[in-house]
Amino acid sequence: MNIASLPWYDFPEIKPATDSFWHFFAxxxxxxxxxxxxxLTRNISYKHQWQSPFLLFSQACGYDVVKPFIRDLRVVATPCYNVPDCLDHNYSSFIIVRSDAKIESIEDLYHKSCAINCQHSHSGANILYFVVANYVKNCTNFFSRAEYSGSHENSIRMVSENKVDTAAIDCLSYHILKKFRPQLFKKIRIIHRTPHAPAPPYVTSASRSELEITTIREILWELNEAPQMQPIFRELFIREIKYIPFEEYFHILDMEKIALKKYIQTGENN
Known part of the structure; x- marks a missing residue:
C-alpha cells in the first residue's frame, strides 16, 4: 500500500488545510x-516512511535529500512560501535569544548553550554551525553545550524558559507559530537572519520510475492554477510550487563543509 505524509509544518492549526491539500492532490x-x-500517514516515523519503496509523496529537509536519505528519496518539486524572509524557492532561519539576554551578535554566543531541533536539520543545526564558522575566528568549543529539542517549537520554548541560550528557527515555522501561538514569543528576539537555502522539497521514493516522478511533478504544477487550491495555498503559506535543479540542494552541503572545516581546524570536533 502506498504511503503519503506531509510531516513538515503539520501544526494542528493548519492540519485541516494540509489534509485538504492532500485530498485534492490525491x-x-x-x-x-x-x-x-x-x-496522510501520521503514526509512523517519517524516516521509516522515507525508506519504504511504497512512499508516494512526502516532504523532507534539504539536508536529508543530499546526505542521509540521498539513496532513498527523489526530489519532485519545491514549495515557494509566502512569508517574509523566504525568497522565491529559498528559505532562511532566525537565530534567537531571550529578550533580556545580554547577547547582540553571533560572537556573543561564545560559551553559551544552544538547542538543536534535529541532528540532520539544515535550518536548526547545519545553518547555525555555518553562521558561527563565518562570523567567529576561533570556533574551539564555541558552544558550552547543545541539547536536542525534537522540534523548532520546543527549541523556542527552551530559549524562552532559559533552558538554553540560543537556537536557529526556520523562518516559516517562526511565522506560523508566531501567528497562532504568540505567547511563545513574549520573551524572544532575533539577533541574526541566516543566508538562504532551498526550502524543504516534496519527495517520493527513489524506486519510482522517471515517468512516475514526471507525472507527479506535472500534477503538482497544475495545482498552482487550480482555483480550489488557492485558499488552501494561502492557509499553508504557499505561493506556488515549482521545480528547481536538484543540484541547488548541494548548496546545503557546501555550507556544512565550510562549517566542518572551520570546526575541525580549530579543534571543535576533537
Missing part, C-alpha cells in the same frame, strides 16, 4: 493512474 493522482492513500 484525487488528481488517482485520475493519472496512481493509487494514493485516502489519508
Amino acid at each position: 484525487s488528481r493522482l488517482k485520475k493519472a493512474g496512481f493509487h494514493p492513500p485516502d489519508f
Whole structure:
C-alpha cells in the first residue's frame, strides 16, 4: 500500500488545510493512474516512511535529500512560501535569544548553550554551525553545550524558559507559530537572519520510475492554477510550487563543509 505524509509544518492549526491539500492532490493522482492513500500517514516515523519503496509523496529537509536519505528519496518539486524572509524557492532561519539576554551578535554566543531541533536539520543545526564558522575566528568549543529539542517549537520554548541560550528557527515555522501561538514569543528576539537555502522539497521514493516522478511533478504544477487550491495555498503559506535543479540542494552541503572545516581546524570536533 502506498504511503503519503506531509510531516513538515503539520501544526494542528493548519492540519485541516494540509489534509485538504492532500485530498485534492490525491484525487488528481488517482485520475493519472496512481493509487494514493485516502489519508496522510501520521503514526509512523517519517524516516521509516522515507525508506519504504511504497512512499508516494512526502516532504523532507534539504539536508536529508543530499546526505542521509540521498539513496532513498527523489526530489519532485519545491514549495515557494509566502512569508517574509523566504525568497522565491529559498528559505532562511532566525537565530534567537531571550529578550533580556545580554547577547547582540553571533560572537556573543561564545560559551553559551544552544538547542538543536534535529541532528540532520539544515535550518536548526547545519545553518547555525555555518553562521558561527563565518562570523567567529576561533570556533574551539564555541558552544558550552547543545541539547536536542525534537522540534523548532520546543527549541523556542527552551530559549524562552532559559533552558538554553540560543537556537536557529526556520523562518516559516517562526511565522506560523508566531501567528497562532504568540505567547511563545513574549520573551524572544532575533539577533541574526541566516543566508538562504532551498526550502524543504516534496519527495517520493527513489524506486519510482522517471515517468512516475514526471507525472507527479506535472500534477503538482497544475495545482498552482487550480482555483480550489488557492485558499488552501494561502492557509499553508504557499505561493506556488515549482521545480528547481536538484543540484541547488548541494548548496546545503557546501555550507556544512565550510562549517566542518572551520570546526575541525580549530579543534571543535576533537
